Amino acid sequence: MLAPSLLSADFGNLEREFQWLNNSAAQWLHIDVMDGVFVPNISFGFPVLKHVARLSRKPLDVHLMIVEPQKFIPEVKALGAYIMNVHYEACTHLHRVIAQIHDAGMKAGVTLNPATPVSVLQDIVQDVDLVLLMSVNPGFGGQKFITHTYNKVRQLRQLIDSTGSHALIEVDGGVDLTNYQELRRLGADVLVAGNAVFGADDPAAVCEKMSV
Numbered sequence: 001m002l003a004p005s006l007l008s009a010d011f012g013n014l015e016r017e018f019q020w021l022n023n024s025a026a027q028w029l030h031i032d033v034m035d036g037v038f039v040p041n042i043s044f045g046f047p048v049l050k051h052v053a054r055l056s057r058k059p060l061d062v063h064l065m066i067v068e069p070q071k072f073i074p075e076v077k078a079l080g081a082y083i084m085n086v087h088y089e090a091c092t093h094l095h096r097v098i099a100q101i102h103d104a105g106m107k108a109g110v111t112l113n114p115a116t117p118v119s120v121l122q123d124i125v126q127d128v129d130l131v132l133l134m135s136v137n138p139g140f141g142g143q144k145f146i147t148h149t150y151n152k153v154r155q156l157r158q159l160i161d162s163t164g165s166h167a168l169i170e171v172d173g174g175v176d177l178t179n180y181q182e183l184r185r186l187g188a189d190v191l192v193a194g195n196a197v198f199g200a201d202d203p204a205a206v207c208e209k210m211s212v
C-alpha cells in the first residue's frame with residue numbers, strides 16, 4: 001500500500017492536488033502534524049486540516065510529531081481519521097494512549113524514530129494496528145533514506161510474526177522508486193512517500209507503481 005504524504009503537496013493549489021490524488025492508485029493519505037517542540041519544524045494544525053481532510057476520498061493516516069499527542073485524540077477523530085500514529089518517544093504511558101485511541105474508534109499506530117530500537121515494542125506490539133518506522137529523522141520532507149531501516153523492517157517483521165500481532169509495518173521518510181521494492185520484499189505493508197510522489201513529473205504514475 002502507498003500513503004502519499006500531504007506535506008509535499010502544493011498547498012496553494014490543493015484542489016488540483018486532490019483531483020489527481022483521489023483518482024490515483026494510492027490507498028491512504030498520510031498527514032504529518034508537527035509542533036516545533038517534538039520536531040524542529042511546524043507543519044499544519046487542526047483548523048487547517050479540518051478543511052483539507054474534507055477534500056480527501058482516501059482514508060487518513062495521521063502522523064503526530066508532537067508532545068502529549070493524547071491531548072488531540074478528539075481533534076484527530078473529528079477529522080475522520082482512519083488511523084492515528086503517536087511517537088513512542090512522546091508517550092510516557094503508551095499503553096494508555098493506544099487504548100484511548102481505540103476507545104475513540106480509530107486504529108492506533110506507534111511510531112519509532114531512527115535511533116529507537118524495534119525491541120522496545122516487545123510488550124505493546126500485540127495492542128497496536130500499525131508500527132510506523134521512521135527512515136529519516138522526523139520534521140522535514142525530502143530527506144535521505146537511512147539504510148539501517150532495512151534491518152529494522154526485518155526485525156519488526158520477525159517480532160510481529162512471532163507474537164501473532166496483526167500490526168501493519170509502515171515506513172516513512174526518503175522512500176522512493178529506488179528502495180520501495182526492497183522495503184516491500186522485507187515485509188513493509190505501507191510506504192509513505194512525499195517528495196517521490198509530489199516532486200515527480202507524473203505523480204499518478206509514481207503512485208501506480210509504488211502502491212502495488
Ligand code: DX5
Pocket residue numbers: 005006007008030032063136137138139140141142143172173174175192193194195196
Ligand atoms: C517527515 C514526515 C514524512 C515526510 C516524508 O518528518 O513524517 O511523512 O512527509 O517525506 P519524504 O517522502 O519526502 O521523505
Ligand code: ZN
Pocket residue numbers: 005030031032063172192
Ligand atoms: Zn510522516
